[in-house]
Amino acid sequence: MTSSVAIVILNYNGKYYLEKFLPNIVRYSVGHDIWIADNASTDHSLDWVNAHFPEIKTLRIAENKGYAGGYNEALRQITSDYYILLNSDIEVTPDWIEPVISFMESDASIAACQPKILAYDLPTHFEYAGAAGGFMDYLGYPFCRGRIFDTRDQDLGQYDDEKDVFWATGACLFMRASAFHKANGFDESFFAHMEEIDLCWRLLNMQYRVTYCGKSAVYHVGGGTLHKSNPRKTFLNYRNNLIMLFKNLPKGRRWKTVLIRVTLDGISSVRFMAAGAWPDVLAIIRAHFAFYRMIPSLMKDVPRTTYRAPLYSRSIVWDYFVRGKHHFDQLSGINPPTTPKS
Structure with missing residues (x-):
């Protein structure tokens, strides 16, 4: 080497x-x-x-x-x-x-x-x-x-x-x-x-x-800095996921996908409510409002990408929780990113 x-x-x-x-x-x-x-x-x-x-x-x-x-x-x-x-x-x-x-x-x-x-x-x-x-x-x-x-x-x-x-x-x-x-x-x-x-x-x-x-x-080990049950981790994961989608999705899919995710985040907060995890519920709400405040700056900074990175065309949430697909080899239609042409 x-x-x-x-x-x-x-x-x-x-x-x-x-x-x-x-x-x-x-x-x-x-x-x-x-x-x-x-x-x-x-x-x-x-x-x-x-x-x-x-x-x-x-x-x-x-x-x-x-x-x-x-x-x-x-x-x-x-x-x-x-x-x-x-x-x-x-x-x-x-x-x-x-x-x-x-x-x-x-x-x-x-x-x-x-x-x-x-x-x-x-x-x-x-x-x-x-x-x-x-x-x-x-x-x-x-x-x-x-x-x-x-x-x-x-x-x-x-x-x-x-x-x-x-x-x-x-x-x-x-x-x-x-x-x-x-x-x-x-x-x-x-x-x-x-x-x-x-x-x-x-x-x-x-x-x-x-x-x-x-x-x-x-x-x-995992969770060395923030444990997975820490509300701060919940806040960062929910906020950052929305930022990432807004930045990287093509313009024609950006708003629709973000709207669906905001709705699904609301549903997931109900699961936290049922478990009595109110700090996580508040973390999700704070994450959404933090993202909303960032939209004007994101609109200015989002680059015009070529969007070549393929996403799994199905919902992994639906596949896992409804269809019982708990293992990767049970999934179909996953295409890895293609190798760039030389």
């Missing part, structure tokens, strides 16, 4: 995970630069890193800019051919880097790639955040090979392949640096959650490939 690789871990009060997983990352990443970009932590994370791993490079970000802003600022200061954006709550495995980089080196149009994401708490099964590569239905609901909603498949080697996907997870995201900067990085208005799907969608529209490499595997 002649190309340079920088492993960049964005940290926010993640000392516990750094203590747990950083030694393993160092052990299995020999020959590659490791960076800790700290998002204004208050738990003395960098002091611990500097004391125990002086060979690791660190940089301090003056304020917590979230995943999107934090990585944008960090990667402006790091020069490398490839970046690996790695969550602090990831356990890597031997030879986790080379298969992915070799795959990306085989085709200059590959902008992003993810490895197999397995669950740290249940290593035989796929993890929620990415699993074996992400897809999205026409209403903006993301799902993965190996994980649809709350159903996680067992890893039986069925996804040990290399495949074009719609989005690659930000939990362990291999990025071609030139493509990342050409796309102007993450949209910082997202702060956190779904910014990697938005970036992958934009990269596809720029004629790049987004891929999955099952020859590499890592284990993800």
